[in-house]
Amino acid sequence: MISELTRGERRLALAVLTAVAILGLALAVAGRGDILAVHGGLIMASAVVLMFFVISGYYAPEPGEERFAQYYDTPTKAGVVLAMIWAVIGMGVGDWVAWLLVYPEMTFDAAWASFGRLRPVHTSGVIFGFGGNALIATSFHVLQRTSRARLPDQFSPWFVLIGYNLFCLLAASGYLLGITQSKEYAEPEWYADLWLVVVWVVYFSIYLRTLMRRQEPHIYVANWYYMAFILVVAILHIVNNLAVPISFGSAKSYSAFAGVQDAMTQWWYGHNAVAFFLTAGFLGMMYYYLPKRAGRPVFSYRMGILGFWGITFMYMWAGSHHLHYTALPQWVQTLGMTFSVMLIVPSWLAAANALLTLNGAWDKVRDDATLRFMMLAVVFYGLSTFEGSFMSIRAVNSLSHYTDWTVGHVHAGALGWVALITFGSIYAVVPWIWKQPSMYSNKLVEAHFWLSLAGTLIYVFAMWNSGIIQGLMWRTYSEGGTLAYSFIDSLVAMRPYYIARAIGGGFFAVGAVIGLYNVWMTIRQASAERAEAPDAPVVPALARSLQAGE
Amino acid sequence: MSVGDYDPYTGQRLTGHEWNGIKELNTPVPKVVWFFLGVTALFAFVYWVLMPAWPLGVTYTKGLLGLDEREIVREKVVEAARQRTWTQRIAQEDYAAIQADAELMQKVRQAGRTLFGDNCAVCHGTSGKGGPGYPNLADKAWLWGGTPEAVAETIRVGINSDHPQTRTSQMLAFGRDQMLDRTAVLNVVAYVQSLSNPALANGPEKDAITAGKAVFEANCVSCHGPDGKGSTEVGAPDLTDGFWIYGGDRQSIFDTVWGGRQGYMPAWEKRLSDVDRKILTLYVLDLGGK
Ligand code: HEC
Ligand code: HEC
Numbered sequence: 038m039i040s041e042l043t044r045g046e047r048r049l050a051l052a053v054l055t056a057v058a059i060l061g062l063a064l065a066v067a068g069r070g071d072i073l074a075v076h077g078g079l080i081m082a083s084a085v086v087l088m089f090f091v092i093s094g095y096y097a098p099e100p101g102e103e104r105f106a107q108y109y110d111t112p113t114k115a116g117v118v119l120a121m122i123w124a125v126i127g128m129g130v131g132d133w134v135a136w137l138l139v140y141p142e143m144t145f146d147a148a149w150a151s152f153g154r155l156r157p158v159h160t161s162g163v164i165f166g167f168g169g170n171a172l173i174a175t176s177f178h179v180l181q182r183t184s185r186a187r188l189p190d191q192f193s194p195w196f197v198l199i200g201y202n203l204f205c206l207l208a209a210s211g212y213l214l215g216i217t218q219s220k221e222y223a224e225p226e227w228y229a230d231l232w233l234v235v236v237w238v239v240y241f242s243i244y245l246r247t248l249m250r251r252q253e254p255h256i257y258v259a260n261w262y263y264m265a266f267i268l269v270v271a272i273l274h275i276v277n278n279l280a281v282p283i284s285f286g287s288a289k290s291y292s293a294f295a296g297v298q299d300a301m302t303q304w305w306y307g308h309n310a311v312a313f314f315l316t317a318g319f320l321g322m323m324y325y326y327l328p329k330r331a332g333r334p335v336f337s338y339r340m341g342i343l344g345f346w347g348i349t350f351m352y353m354w355a356g357s358h359h360l361h362y363t364a365l366p367q368w369v370q371t372l373g374m375t376f377s378v379m380l381i382v383p384s385w386l387a388a389a390n391a392l393l394t395l396n397g398a399w400d401k402v403r404d405d406a407t408l409r410f411m412m413l414a415v416v417f418y419g420l421s422t423f424e425g426s427f428m429s430i431r432a433v434n435s436l437s438h439y440t441d442w443t444v445g446h447v448h449a450g451a452l453g454w455v456a457l458i459t460f461g462s463i464y465a466v467v468p469w470i471w472k473q474p475s476m477y478s479n480k481l482v483e484a485h486f487w488l489s490l491a492g493t494l495i496y497v498f499a500m501w502n503s504g505i506i507q508g509l510m511w512r513t514y515s516e517g518g519t520l521a522y523s524f525i526d527s528l529v530a531m532r533p534y535y536i537a538r539a540i541g542g543g544f545f546a547v548g549a550v551i552g553l554y555n556v557w558m559t560i561r562q563a564s565a566e567r568a569e570a571p572d573a574p575v576v577p578a579l580a581r582s583l584q585a586g587e
Numbered sequence: 588m589s590v591g592d593y594d595p596y597t598g599q600r601l602t603g604h605e606w607n608g609i610k611e612l613n614t615p616v617p618k619v620v621w622f623f624l625g626v627t628a629l630f631a632f633v634y635w636v637l638m639p640a641w642p643l644g645v646t647y648t649k650g651l652l653g654l655d656e657r658e659i660v661r662e663k664v665v666e667a668a669r670q671r672t673w674t675q676r677i678a679q680e681d682y683a684a685i686q687a688d689a690e691l692m693q694k695v696r697q698a699g700r701t702l703f704g705d706n707c708a709v710c711h712g713t714s715g716k717g718g719p720g721y722p723n724l725a726d727k728a729w730l731w732g733g734t735p736e737a738v739a740e741t742i743r744v745g746i747n748s749d750h751p752q753t754r755t756s757q758m759l760a761f762g763r764d765q766m767l768d769r770t771a772v773l774n775v776v777a778y779v780q781s782l783s784n785p786a787l788a789n790g791p792e793k794d795a796i797t798a799g800k801a802v803f804e805a806n807c808v809s810c811h812g813p814d815g816k817g818s819t820e821v822g823a824p825d826l827t828d829g830f831w832i833y834g835g836d837r838q839s840i841f842d843t844v845w846g847g848r849q850g851y852m853p854a855w856e857k858r859l860s861d862v863d864r865k866i867l868t869l870y871v872l873d874l875g876g877k
Contacts, residue, residue: 183606257606328609334594337614338602367656368639368647375631375640382624386616393614397596515701517694518671523704525713 038195039094041104041111046192050091053196058084064228067286072214076207076228076288083203100191108181110470112194116174117463117470118560119202120167121553124456126209127162128546134159135539139532149213157212157224163451164222164314166205171459172318173198173240176263178466179325180244183260184251193243200236204229216288220303222310223277227290230278237274241267258341262321265349269313277306297364305356312352315450316418319458320348320387326462327411328394331401336393340386347383351376358429361438370431377429384422391415406479406486410461413490417453421446436512441531442504445497452493452545460485460552467559477558481551488548495541503534677869678862682735685869692873699870702863706855715874719834720850725874728830730756732819733875739868745854746822753854756822758810760847767802767844774799775807776840782815783829 039047058081065077134155137143144150177194181187188194207229211217217224225233244264248256279293294302328335335341357365357373392415395402402412424446428437437443464482468475476482510530513521592601599612635641638650649655668674673694677685685691704713710721717723722730731741731754744750747757761767767775778799781787788796803815810823817825824832832850833843855864 183609185607253606255604255606257604257609325609329607333596334601334610334612336612337616338604338611339614339616340620341611343616343620362656366639366647368642371634371638371640375634379624379627379631382620382627386620515694515697517673517697518667519698520701521697523701523708525704525708526701 038111039091040097041100041109042191043099046190047091047095049192050195051088051095054084054088054091057081058088064285067284068288069286071287072216073228073286073288075214076211076216079207079210080203083206087199105187107187108178109188109191109194110178110181112188112198113174113178113466114470114560116170116177116198117467117556119198120170120174120459120463121549121556123162123166123170123205124549125546125553127159127164127167128542128549130155130162131159132539132542132546135535135542139535139539148215154212154215157217158209160222161205161208161212161224163456164310165208166202168315168318168455168459169201169205170198171463172263172266172314172322173201175322175326175462175466176244176318178470179257179259179263179321180247183253183257183325184247185253186247186250188243189246189250193239197236197240197243200232200239204233204236207232211288218278218280218290218292220277220292220306222307223274223303226288227278227280227282228288230274230280234271234275237267237271241271257324258335258338258345259321259324261345262317262324265345266313266318266321269309269317269349273306273309273313277302300360300363301357301365301369304359308356308359309352311450312348312355315455316352317348319455322462323391323411323415323458326458326465327391327408327415330405330408330411330461330465331395331398333394333396333398336390336396340390344383344386344390347386348380351380351383355380355429358434361429361431361434374429374431377426381423381426384426385419388415388419388422392419406482407461407464407476410457410464410486410489413486414454414457414461417449417457417493421450421454424449436508437504438508440504440507440511441500441534442508445500445504448500449493449497452489452496456545456549457489457493460489460548463552463556467556471560471563473559473563477555477562481555485548485551485555488544488551492541492544492546492548495544496538497541499534499537499541503531503538506530506534674862677865682869686872692869695866695869696873699866699873702859702867703870706859707867710852715871717832719839720832722832722850723830724871726830727875728825728828729819730817730822730824730832733872735868735872737819738871739864741852742859742864742867742871743854743856746852747849748852748854750854750856754822756850758823758843758848760845761806762845763847767806771798771802772841772844775802776837776844778803779815779826779840779844780835780837782827783835 042050061077061079061081061084063077065074065081068074068077134152137152137155141152144152148154177188204225208225211225211229216226218226223230241264244260244267248260280290281293282288282290292299324335324341354376355373357369358377359373361370361374392412395408395412398408402408427433428442428446437446464476467473507527507530510522510527511520511524515521592603593599594601594610594612597612597614599614602611602613604611635648636650637652638654639647640650641648673691676691677695685695703711703715707715711717711724712721715724722728727733729737731737731746741754744752744754746754759766761775762769762772774795776799777787777792777795781792781796781799803811804813807815810821811817811826812823815826817823824830829835831839833839833848855867859867
């Protein structure tokens, strides 16, 4: 890895790592007597370990000019592996907390094992750890291919990938230690948030610098989506996390917003995280890997464009549908609801464009589990966006809100759409970048597919049932005009569904473990082959420009 | 590939763009898409006209229907209270009268079950049968008295709570605080156990029990009474009835006498309305009455 960096980049890496180590030390010293010290130490230790790594390869020969003839895929490789590891961690913890709801006493009287601390490890683990790494990895891959340009340098992609994973590590370990801002999906505290801003700016700059050097006349729609993802997530992240730390020696901060403004900012963030992280980013992934794997032209260029602008414009307004019948003024709720209803059209436009692209390749969908992953993902994308628009209608929301229906809806999207499109894309990209004819085992891909489908269906049906029962129990009155059921009654009624959900989630998590194994074995197969490969010729032919179709 | 080439499968024209092998068809946006964009936009527009929708500086468009969510809720609450005439009877009539009215008691049981489930069941259990540390409310044994007034008072002020008039109860830590030595504690524990199980008195522990009786008379009667039947004045439980809060096995009783006990029951005066507390009082008494 270090041998791929130029001497200058190695020096830059050492300089950056030194700076990070000093920052970590400063946090550890300023935060002594606070849990912040633990994170300061963690940051410093990570930087020091990486410094040793860079030094160990510092005198390796520099990469030659011939690197310009190739795409730079090592960061993508690392990102794919990290994504799969986070998938196993995030989904494993997810199933753990699902069982915790069945057996609430399963906390060993330890603070870290309480539901409130483990749940964000699950949500951040799957969204940021698994989803985020998959987005970064695939975006580097897609960006280079569709621009016919190599990444601008060898240092910044590593900075983004490793820096991002440091953020994920600070997030997850912080939750276990009890560090949280208590904002859903934005739990990490101020120092981790600031660090992510730096990482994100570099990420966006990689995109811009590569696109500027592109050798294709047009920017492919996948890149529009990836860029919208990066840009808007930056804006959301910065605004929602505006906060004042108690001191530079404390992990705790106070939000710049209070009361209903805080709630609105949080759900403007929360919903657009769904929109731009979990939708736009993964639509970018879909728009590259699905037509590529199907070997079909995209059904409609125009639908792609219309869908993109429809989604980006309308999602921005929809956040307030998370706050129906609350202290939020009714007019804001109206806007959230009406834009959510209109949003269904561009959402289905994107889904239809993908499904119609498969016309002429349905035989492949039948035979190829990888393509089937992507097809099913699009179907779930269509289902869950429809459901989302439906649930945003105030009358429906009065039943569904605060119930497991919401949880079911989220997972129809998260398991059915986000995870399936990611697994499909990973199964497509892994053989391509490791230069293998196929995955180590197609049977395991097939097994993973059916486990995922079964798991998602069990999960979603269980939560639909329990959510609707819950909602009805909470609003049933006895003839005396008082509530007919206590909250505990509804919990007792939920139990069988919680068990079903934990089993469905278990299927899905086992699928992820199989996926990690399959990816790992494919990589081993590739490196075994490389070891046997004959020596390279002394004078490699220097191809100056990159060829399409690589 | 240039503009004008056709995709053989669909017969559609291609746009001529190509990215790493991915091409695009120039399919026009289907009419149905424009139709549904129109329909949803129309829906939104009509909704905006009818309902509160767009901000105008410090105010907002109120909508032609003039519907205001908070106003609606306020009216519904008033209306619901007006319709619930039975709660007014609960507020006005005395306990005996309510208990005698089967129809009214039916409503009390319905409302009481939910109130109890939402507020009391975490400690006393959904059926009110209690558990280790939390007294059974469905039996005939009362720490603080089983009259409606006594139970209502317990609920109002709580036990060892932060209410200024709280009931206070304390079982001293005789062993830990060195008021009694280990043998004395063991003896008195044996004696206490024999109170609800007289057969033990003639068993192998006969001597210990006799010694324990003396310890009891010297230390415990002030609260638990000379015959161990307890006192509702200080919330000292009857030790002869076979009902236990903390458990009647040897180890549990030893723990009680060695380390003391101080149960905590929150005060509900500020959290539940007078009527709700009255319903709960009736509900709790009804549990034991069965
Ligand atoms: C935090 C736990 C807790 C909750 C919640 C709670 N209780 Fe209690 N309650 C207790 C404990 C502990 C005692 C016994 C205190 C003692 O040892 O003297 C008690 C005692 C009582 C008694 C007196 C029993 C007797 O034998 O005299 C009544 C009546 C009672 N609770 C009713 C209620 C009602 C009604 C509610 C709901 C509004 C409620 N409790 C909620 C813990 C609780
Ligand atoms: C100051 C008054 C007081 C004295 C003296 C006292 N007790 Fe108690 N005792 C209480 C109270 C009050 C409780 C109930 C505590 C609670 O429920 O939290 C209690 C509870 C108990 C219990 C637990 C009953 C159950 O249902 O689990 C036992 C056993 C007991 N006492 C034994 C003794 C013995 C033996 C002595 C003498 C060595 C003694 N007590 C002296 C006030 C007293």
